[in-house]
Amino acid sequence: NIVERKQEGQSHYFEVVGLSEDVVDPEIWGRNFPRQYDGYRRTVDNERSHHGGSEALPPSKLEADPRLRRIYAGYAFSVDYREKRGHAFMLHDQEQTERVKQFKQPGACLHCHASVLPAFRFAGNGDIMRGFEKVCAMPYAEAHDLVDAKGERLVKHPVACIDCHDPKSMQLRVTRPGFLNGIQALVEGDADLPHLPSVVQWRKDRKSGRVKEGDHYEPNVRATRQEMRSFVCGQCHVEYYFKGTGKLLTYPWQKGLKADQIEEYYSQVGFTDWVHAETQGQLLKAQHPEFEMWNQGIHARSGVACADCHMPYQRVGAVKVSDHQVRSPMLQVNRACQTCHRFDEEEIKARVEIIQNRTRDLAGRAEDALIQMLDAIGEARKNGAAAEGLKPAHDLHRRAQWRVDFVLSENSSGFHSPQEAARLLAEAIDFARRAQIEAIRAAGNKK
C-alpha cells in the first residue's frame, strides 16, 4: 500500500525545483505547486475572516469578556489572551504576545508556531527527538534565535509545506515530536477509538504478537489517508503541558482524549499549571483542544477529517486542489459543507449558529458560576476560613475551571462536538456551584 502510494506520488507535476528535507521556504515549494502556494499565502488575508485587523494584533478575548481576567487571575493568560488568526501570523503573534514579552517562556513554545524541524535537527545533531528535547528546555529567546553553522537563522517560517508533506512523494506526514509521543501514549492506552481504523488495527496486531514489545505505532506508515488528513492538524491543535523542569512539551493523552480522561491523567501525575491569585486553588489551563473535541463528535465517527472542512477541494482552472488557505469553513460553506449536506447555505449557517449559541449561552452561565464561586471563596478567606475547610472548594474549583476552559479555549464554539461541549459545561456549572456552597459552609464554620 505504501509502495502503491509512492509510485503514484512520483508523476503528474512539473518539477521546477528539486525538493528535499533542507528546503523549508514555502516559496520554493510553490514553484512546483503554485496553486497550493497561492492558497497558503492567503492565510495572511484577514479581511474575510471573522475579526479583521491586519498587521496589528487580533482582538483581545479579555476585553471582549472581562470575567476572564478574574478567571485566569495570577496566570499569564489574564494579561494577554487574543483571538487566533491565519497560519501566516503564527510566529509573529507569538513573538508579540505579552505572555512572551512579560513572562519567561521555554523554547517548547516554538513547536507549534514555526517550521521548527531544522532547529530540532541542528540542536540534536541530526536526531530530531533529542533536538526537540533540548529546544524545549531552552529559554524562548535562545531557541527562537538559534543559528546554524553558517550563521543562518533556523527559525524563520510559520508552519510550512515540509511540516505536513514528504518532500519526495508529497504524501502527507506528521513530523511533530509532541504528536508522535502523544499518539503513541494514546494507542498504548485503552481509550475506545473506533473511528481511527489504523489504531484499532495496531492494537489487534499487538495482541496477536505481530507488533513486538517496544515497536512504535508509526502514523506515517500505518495511518490511512483519511486519518492523516486530521493528524496533520492534530500536531498543533491540541491540549498540551510542559512536563518537568525540562519543559518537555507533552500531550496528555495516555488515558484518552476526553476532558475527564485528561483531567484524570493530570491528577495522577500531579500537574498544576498555576495557582489562582484570589483563591490559591491549584488549577489547569486548557489550550485549543480542537483535535480532542473533534474526536468526540459525530463527524470524526463518520470519517470526516479536518481537511474536509478546513481545506475543501476547490476548482482552479482545469483541476481541483485542496484549498491551502486554511480558515473557517463558514467562509465557504458551499465547498466545505454542501457536497455532504444538501441544504442551502443559509440553512447550514443557521444550524451552526444554533449550536454555537447554545454553547456560548452555557459558557456564559458557567463563567458566572465561576465568578460567584470566586466571590464566595474570597469571602470565606476574609472571614478566616481554615485552609483545611476550603480544600473541598479548591478541588471543585479545579474541576470546574478545567471544564469551562476546555470549551472556551476550543475554537469551534462547540461545533466540533455539540452535545459533549454542553455536557462539559453542565458539569462545570455543577462543580462551580458546589465549590461556592463549600465555601459558604467553610465560612459559616469558622465564623
Next chain:
Amino acid sequence: NIVERKQEGQSHYFEVVGLSEDVVDPEIWGRNFPRQYDGYRRTVDNERSHHGGSEALPPSKLEADPRLRRIYAGYAFSVDYREKRGHAFMLHDQEQTERVKQFKQPGACLHCHASVLPAFRFAGNGDIMRGFEKVCAMPYAEAHDLVDAKGERLVKHPVACIDCHDPKSMQLRVTRPGFLNGIQALVEGDADLPHLPSVVQWRKDRKSGRVKEGDHYEPNVRATRQEMRSFVCGQCHVEYYFKGTGKLLTYPWQKGLKADQIEEYYSQVGFTDWVHAETQGQLLKAQHPEFEMWNQGIHARSGVACADCHMPYQRVGAVKVSDHQVRSPMLQVNRACQTCHRFDEEEIKARVEIIQNRTRDLAGRAEDALIQMLDAIGEARKNGAAAEGLKPAHDLHRRAQWRVDFVLSENSSGFHSPQEAARLLAEAIDFARRAQIEAIRAAGNKK
C-alpha cells in the same frame, strides 16, 4: 397536491368493506388493509421492546430511580409512574394506574388514550369541539363509561385508524381538538419554525391578507404530507395542562415549543401543577414532550418525520407499507435509520447510546442537585427561615424542576435533540444549586 394525495389514497387496495366516520373498530378497517392492521395489532407485542412484561403493568420508574419519589413529592406521580409501552395498552394502562385509581382525574385524560371522537361527537351533539370541552370537564369515570343512545360504550378502543386517517381517502389527518387549538396558538405566535413550511406559508399569507382575520390554520388542508407524518403523533406526544376549572386540555405553545418558552407561558398565565410536599414550592410537571423536543433537533430541521423512524417503510413483495407496529426504531435499525445513514447497525446503535448515556449521566447529576436542594430548603424551614426569605429558592426550584422533568419525561433520553437536552440539564443544575445556596443563606439569616 391534495388531488395527488387523493389519487394515491384511492387506488391500490381492495375495498372489502365501506369505511366511514362511524367505523371505529380497527379490525374492520383491517379487512381493507390487512398489512397495516397486522402491524397495528402487534403493538401488544412487548417481547422485543425494552422492558418486557405483558399483561401486568410495565416497570415502575419510581422503583428504578427512588430519587423521583422525593422529586415529585406531594403529586400523584410520586405514587405511580411507569414506563410506556405499545399503543395497544394505552387505555388499559390508564385505567390501571394508581394516578387514576387513587386520585380524581378528569375526562380530559381520555383525549390521548382512546379513540375518542365518537364520545366527543356524542357529547357535543355532533359538534366535536363542544363535546371535547364537555368531556374534559367530566370526572374520568363518567367520561370513560359514556354510552350512546343505544347503550353502546363510546370509549372502547385505544388509538385507532380513524384517529390518523380519513376513512374515505385514507389520507393522514389530525383529529384531536387539543392539537388543533395548540397548533393554532403556535402559528399565531412568533416562534421561529423554519422547518414547518406550511406554517411559514400561513404566516406569509396572513401578512399579505390572503388569510383573513379569524381564519384558522387548518393542518389537514395546509400541511405538507411530510409535516402530517409528524403532526399525527404530535396529537398526543406533547406537553399539556388542564386549563381552569373546566379542566380544558391545553397545549402551552403560544410562545413557542422550547422548554423556556413554555415556562414563560405558564408563568404568564400563572399556572401551577402542584405544591411540593417538602418545600411548598409551586411546581410544574412536564409530560412526554417528544413533539416539542423533536422540533428542536436536527432531524426536524432536515425534514425527517416521526413516522420515518417509528413507522419506517417495510417492503412486502413489490409494495412498501408503513410499519404500523409503532415502536422504538432501535428494534429495526436497518429500516428506520439505514435508508439515510450508511453506517452499519452496530455503529448506529453505538451513536444512539453515546447520546443517551450523556443525557442520562447529566440527568442523574441534575436529580442529585435537586435532592440536595430539597435537603437545604428543608433544613432552612426547620431552622425557621421566613417564607419571604425562601422565595428566591422557591422560584429557582420551579425552574430547575421544570427543566429536569422536561428531559426526564421526554421518552428518547435526549436522542430527539441531544444538545438541547444537555442544555436544559445544565440550566437545571444551575438553578437547583442556586436554590440550594439561597436556602443556605435564608437559613443563615434567620438563625
Next chain:
Amino acid sequence: MMWLLLAAGVGVIIGLGSFTFSYGEGGSYFSSDPKSCVNCHIMREPYDAWQKASHHAFATCNDCHVPHDFVGKYLAKADNGFRHSKGFTLQDFHEPIRIKPRNARLVQENCIRCHEDITREITSHGSAGDPSNNCLRCHSTVGHR
C-alpha cells in the same frame, strides 16, 4: 474470448437456472440499457433517482457499475448477475441494499476514468486507491440517491 462469455453465461445460468428465473431478466445483465436493470423491481429506486440525478445525461448504470476493460466487464457481470439473481429469488439480501466494497472500488475507478483530468492533482500525491478517502465520500449522490 469464448471462455469469458461462457463464464459469464454460466454465472447467470447458475444464478437464474437453479433459482427458476425468466430468460428475459437474466439476459438483462448483458445489456447496457438502464431499463434492463429495472427488470427487477428492486432496482426501481436507483433507476428513478438516476433519472433525476446530475449524471442522467452523461452516464448509464453500466458506465459506473461495470469495469471498462473487456475481461473485467464480463467477469463482474457474471458475478453480480449471479448474486443479484440469487438475492432476488431467495429474497435473502440486506435491505436497504448496500453497495459491496469491491463494487464501490469499481465505481470509483469509473469516476476517475471519466474525470481523470480534473482529479489529477488530488489522486497523484496520496493514494486514490485508499478507499478511506474516496470520491463517494463526498459525491455519493451523483448517480442517484
